[in-house]
Amino acid sequence: MGIEIERKFLLANDDWRGLGQPTLMRQGYLVADPVRTVRVRIEGERAVITIKSKSTGISRGEWEYEIPVSDASELLARLCEQPLVEKTRHRIEHAGHTWEVDEFHGDNAGLVVAEIELDSEDEAFETPAWVGREVTGDKRYYNSSLIRLPYSDWKDSA
Amino acid sequence: MGIEIERKFLLANDDWRGLGQPTLMRQGYLVADPVRTVRVRIEGERAVITIKSKSTGISRGEWEYEIPVSDASELLARLCEQPLVEKTRHRIEHAGHTWEVDEFHGDNAGLVVAEIELDSEDEAFETPAWVGREVTGDKRYYNSSLIRLPYSDWKDSA
Numbered sequence: 001m002g003i004e005i006e007r008k009f010l011l012a013n014d015d016w017r018g019l020g021q022p023t024l025m026r027q028g029y030l031v032a033d034p035v036r037t038v039r040v041r042i043e044g045e046r047a048v049i050t051i052k053s054k055s056t057g058i059s060r061g062e063w064e065y066e067i068p069v070s071d072a073s074e075l076l077a078r079l080c081e082q083p084l085v086e087k088t089r090h091r092i093e094h095a096g097h098t099w100e101v102d103e104f105h106g107d108n109a110g111l112v113v114a115e116i117e118l119d120s121e122d123e124a125f126e127t128p129a130w131v132g133r134e135v136t137g138d139k140r141y142y143n144s145s146l147i148r149l150p151y152s153d154w155k156d157s158a
Numbered sequence: 159m160g161i162e163i164e165r166k167f168l169l170a171n172d173d174w175r176g177l178g179q180p181t182l183m184r185q186g187y188l189v190a191d192p193v194r195t196v197r198v199r200i201e202g203e204r205a206v207i208t209i210k211s212k213s214t215g216i217s218r219g220e221w222e223y224e225i226p227v228s229d230a231s232e233l234l235a236r237l238c239e240q241p242l243v244e245k246t247r248h249r250i251e252h253a254g255h256t257w258e259v260d261e262f263h264g265d266n267a268g269l270v271v272a273e274i275e276l277d278s279e280d281e282a283f284e285t286p287a288w289v290g291r292e293v294t295g296d297k298r299y300y301n302s303s304l305i306r307l308p309y310s311d312w313k314d315s316a
Contacts, residue, residue: 031191
């Protein structure tokens with residue numbers, strides 16, 4: 001098991017654009033309940049199945065396995081909850097950390113979030129000027145929530 | 159994707175005992191709903207995660223991936239629905255087919271079923287004399303059902 005320790009932020013402006021390599025991601029969930037999620041994701045040329053436990057603070061248990069892209073494609077079309085989540089991820093290096101800026105598509109168009117993965121809950125990091133308000137722990141921004149309640153439904157109150 | 163085509167039977171007598179190699183299996187479910195199941199299983203020295211679609215007749219879509227036994231052990235203890243299902247599987251060759259006789263433990267003790275996997279829904283096979291009544295499609299005998307409603311609760315009406 002790995003431990004995923006992650007903090008999530010909105011963006012303050014568009015200055016992040018052009019800084020990282022974009023990868024198109026298409027993902028869906030076989031289950032997303034309070035105890036666990038099982039996610040199928042195609043990211044560029046590879047695919048993974050990822051199991052996560054519920055969050056404790058900003059940490060979650062995580063188990064990830066690479067699977068054939070053709071299998072992932074079948075699972076996304078036939079078995080995952082619909083609709084799927086589609087987003088473009090931009091990986092941006094900044095002061096020794098990797099920021100992942102996710103720009104959502106479809107019903108979640110307009111939503112952009114920046115995530116940083118940490119080695120411990122209290123790890124210090126430098127925040128780029130284009131990073132805005134923290135939304136870690138706000139369930140509306142969970143990818144697994146965006147299926148049932150897309151950004152288009154609540155962006156005016158965000 | 160593989161297609162799993164399987165028929166399930168009760169046992170007519172104990173003459174199957176001693177015919178096959180036994181393997182202890184411990185398994186649990188990350189999800190078991192009408193659309194899909196995600197099962198984690200430790201079988202002897204290996205472990206797999208298996209995704210199945212809902213049944214259409216006696217057929218189901220199936221995707222299976224080997225995972226480290228230590229991962230499976232964590233997933234069974236921390237993330238799968240409880241209780242787990244434990245059984246001893248005996249693989250028995252008979253007239254060109256493999257029969258899997260599953261002898262359940264714990265709350266399902268006393269339950270023994272024999273399964274045969276086929277290449278097509280109408281494939282012919284020879285039934286050993288120790289195989290009894292067919293229970294294919296009887297949801298009470300689904301492994302994923304035995305967690306919520308164990309054999310001890312309904313064996314008197316079976």
